[in-house]
Amino acid sequence: MSRAAPRPRIAVLPELVKNQIAAGEVIERPASVVKELVENALDAGATRIQVDLEEGGVKLIRVTDDGCGMEAGDLPLAFAAHATSKLASVDDLDHIATLGFRGEALASIASVARVRAFSRRHEALLGAQLEIEGGRASDVREAGGAAGTSIEVRDLFFNTPARRRFLKTTATELGRALDVIQRLALAQIGVGFVATHDGRRLFDVEPSMDLRARVRRTFGAELADALVPVSGADGDTRLEGFVAPVRFARGDTTRQMWFLNGRPLRDKILARVLRDAHRGFVVDGKQPTAFLSLAMDPAKVDVNVHPAKAEVRFRDERRMFGFLVAALRPAVQSTDMATPGERLLSFAQRRDEAAHTLAPQPAPRQHGFADSGALARGERPMYVRESFAPATSSADAPARLDEPARRSDEPLRGPFLQVARTYIVRALPDGFEVLDQHALHERLTFEQLREEFERGAIEVQHRLTPELVEVGAAQARLVEAHFEALAKVGVVLGRFGEGVIAVHGLPARLRRPDAESLVRDVIATIEASGAAPDSGVLMEEVLHRAACRSSVMAGDELSEIEIRALLSRAADSPHDQTCPHARPTRVRFTLADLEKAFHRR
Numbered sequence: 001m002s003r004a005a006p007r008p009r010i011a012v013l014p015e016l017v018k019n020q021i022a023a024g025e026v027i028e029r030p031a032s033v034v035k036e037l038v039e040n041a042l043d044a045g046a047t048r049i050q051v052d053l054e055e056g057g058v059k060l061i062r063v064t065d066d067g068c069g070m071e072a073g074d075l076p077l078a079f080a081a082h083a084t085s086k087l088a089s090v091d092d093l094d095h096i097a098t099l100g101f102r103g104e105a106l107a108s109i110a111s112v113a114r115v116r117a118f119s120r121r122h123e124a125l126l127g128a129q130l131e132i133e134g135g136r137a138s139d140v141r142e143a144g145g146a147a148g149t150s151i152e153v154r155d156l157f158f159n160t161p162a163r164r165r166f167l168k169t170t171a172t173e174l175g176r177a178l179d180v181i182q183r184l185a186l187a188q189i190g191v192g193f194v195a196t197h198d199g200r201r202l203f204d205v206e207p208s209m210d211l212r213a214r215v216r217r218t219f220g221a222e223l224a225d226a227l228v229p230v231s232g233a234d235g236d237t238r239l240e241g242f243v244a245p246v247r248f249a250r251g252d253t254t255r256q257m258w259f260l261n262g263r264p265l266r267d268k269i270l271a272r273v274l275r276d277a278h279r280g281f282v283v284d285g286k287q288p289t290a291f292l293s294l295a296m297d298p299a300k301v302d303v304n305v306h307p308a309k310a311e312v313r314f315r316d317e318r319r320m321f322g323f324l325v326a327a328l329r330p331a332v333q334s335t336d337m338a339t340p341g342e343r344l345l346s347f348a349q350r351r352d353e354a355a356h357t358l359a360p361q362p363a364p365r366q367h368g369f370a371d372s373g374a375l376a377r378g379e380r381p382m383y384v385r386e387s388f389a390p391a392t393s394s395a396d397a398p399a400r401l402d403e404p405a406r407r408s409d410e411p412l413r414g415p416f417l418q419v420a421r422t423y424i425v426r427a428l429p430d431g432f433e434v435l436d437q438h439a440l441h442e443r444l445t446f447e448q449l450r451e452e453f454e455r456g457a458i459e460v461q462h463r464l465t466p467e468l469v470e471v472g473a474a475q476a477r478l479v480e481a482h483f484e485a486l487a488k489v490g491v492v493l494g495r496f497g498e499g500v501i502a503v504h505g506l507p508a509r510l511r512r513p514d515a516e517s518l519v520r521d522v523i524a525t526i527e528a529s530g531a532a533p534d535s536g537v538l539m540e541e542v543l544h545r546a547a548c549r550s551s552v553m554a555g556d557e558l559s560e561i562e563i564r565a566l567l568s569r570a571a572d573s574p575h576d577q578t579c580p581h582a583r584p585t586r587v588r589f590t591l592a593d594l595e596k597a598f599h600r601r
């Protein structure tokens with residue numbers, strides 16, 4: 001018995017269905033409508049944009065702008081699929097300077113909502129108005145109104161109940177819509193925004209407000225005031241914006257805002273850039289906060305990767321990556337990195353741990369500082385010291401643990417005490433701070449190495465007799481290929497028979513250089529880097545670890561003089577507040593923190 005063969009008929013979909021399918025890609029929720037309408041307003045050159053929402057945008061989204069407006073005759077065209085004024089040929093796709101270009105948004109929106117559009121060009125006395133419901137447009141009528149465009153979108157998904165069911169609560173939808181508006185407001189300096197919900201004003205920025213002022217409006221003064229500016233250029237590619245101190249880092253990337261030619265982006269590579277630029281400053285799993293704006297030739301980036309255009313493809317990704325990390329790094333290093341004690345206190349209170357209160361400890365010593373003449377004690381092993389780069393004189397060498405302070409202010413006033421041979425507690429004018437002596441010393445040693453490296457003058461201590469490290473033939477060859485790059489970071493190695501590396505010299509900064517571990521770190525770094533690591537990578541990876549091992553260990557009893565030297569060196573270092581592995585080096589408790597802890601307020 002044969003089954004009746006199905007007889008599928010192929011039919012071209014009706015326009016409405018086509019547009020609804022397209023809407024499935026770009027119009028997911030009220031926030032997507034807001035994004036498309038506000039982007040259109042921006043493309044029209046608006047300087048003021050108002051977004052009115054009702055019931056989280058499900059009942060009403062109205063976007064009103066003072067942009068160029070549309071001719072009466074163009075109004076119905078704007079709602080036709082693939083109708084755009086922003087793209088004439090496929091070649092134009094290579095250098096898109098507008099936010100929109102696909103000509104889909106208005107047609108999609110009009111297929112899933114009730115839409116009313118009004119528009120008036122500035123030179124026209126009267127504007128034009130049009131309604132569309134379920135894809136069917138009314139005739140265009142003359143209407144009065146302000147120059148610019150106003151698009152009203154009511155009852156989103158009224159004719160696609162399946163989609164409507166996917167919507168979340170009013171608060172959630174409103175939150176997402178507001179997020180879109182705020183991101184665009186941060187991206188588009190020079191444009192004023194107002195957002196209202198059920199008649200109440202939620203957010204506004206004036207056209208004249210700069211990025212910092214906009215961050216203040218959006219996220220508050222504490223963040224805005226702590227931001228450190230970033231600025232860099234590579235040819236005609238420019239990076240401007242701000243990075244925030246690590247205490248503003250979060251579990252997600254929602255406070256990482258990248259803007260490319262005024263377009264908010266979410267892109268994995270940019271998240272990686274930030275992670276790299278914060279290497280050593282942010283613990284794993286935490287995402288730094290930053291607001292960064294890239295301006296570049298539209299031909300050097302492809303924004304047509306995704307319908308929502310949130311991702312991009314840079315033509316020269318490697319170069320871009322390097323440029324961005326290098327431009328960000330100095331700003332990251334100059335952010336304030338102390339961990340506020342307040343966080344620890346509230347954490348301790350939450351866990352109700354009485355043990356966390358800092359009970360007075362018997363102080364091993366607690367008195368003022370001796371005079372700086374007593375700082376001469378240095379611990380130096382029996383090495384011959386010489387500068388790797390002959391040009392350096394000792395006069396401009398950075399301060400060492402055994403050198404007196406150069407800056408006369410805060411660090412030199414006591415009292416301080418060492419707790420458990422690990423922490424140093426010292427008074428500040430408005431509270432106190434606790435320093436981890438090991439983490440602090442590690443950071444300082446590393447920063448000095450970095451500074452020497454950047455000046456091209458890592459000081460080397462040559463050994464009278466080389467220390468030999470057996471590594472095996474293959475790994476010895478691997479290391480040999482990098483002798484030169486290693487010498488630039490003060491690691492002077494040589495060959496010594498089959499499979500043996502001779503360590504002739506190591507950076508003088510390292511207090512207890514462990515040649516064997518260092519050579520093993522070198523091998524691990526070379527193996528991990530895939531290609532040949534340049535001396536910058538060796539510097540970051542190998543010297544980080546070496547600095548860690550050679551620094552004052554927890555449990556070392558420090559003399560008062562050594563503590564004082566450590567503190568004064570810390571005061572000279574612009575970024576002493578986390579150790580190279582991003583543990584905090586110091587925790588600061590202000591009077592306000594203490595008052596809170598003791599329920600005085």
Ligand code: ADP
Nearest residue numbers: 040044078084085100101102103104105106149
């Ligand atoms: P696209 O933005 O990709 O061109 P849209 O469907 O969003 O596609 O818009 C279609 C066209 O309608 C635009 O190209 C533009 O010419 C016109 N348009 C839409 N919104 C506005 C506006 N607010 N002001 C002026 N023109 C607009």
Ligand code: MG
Nearest residue numbers: 036040100105
């Ligand atoms: Mg558009």
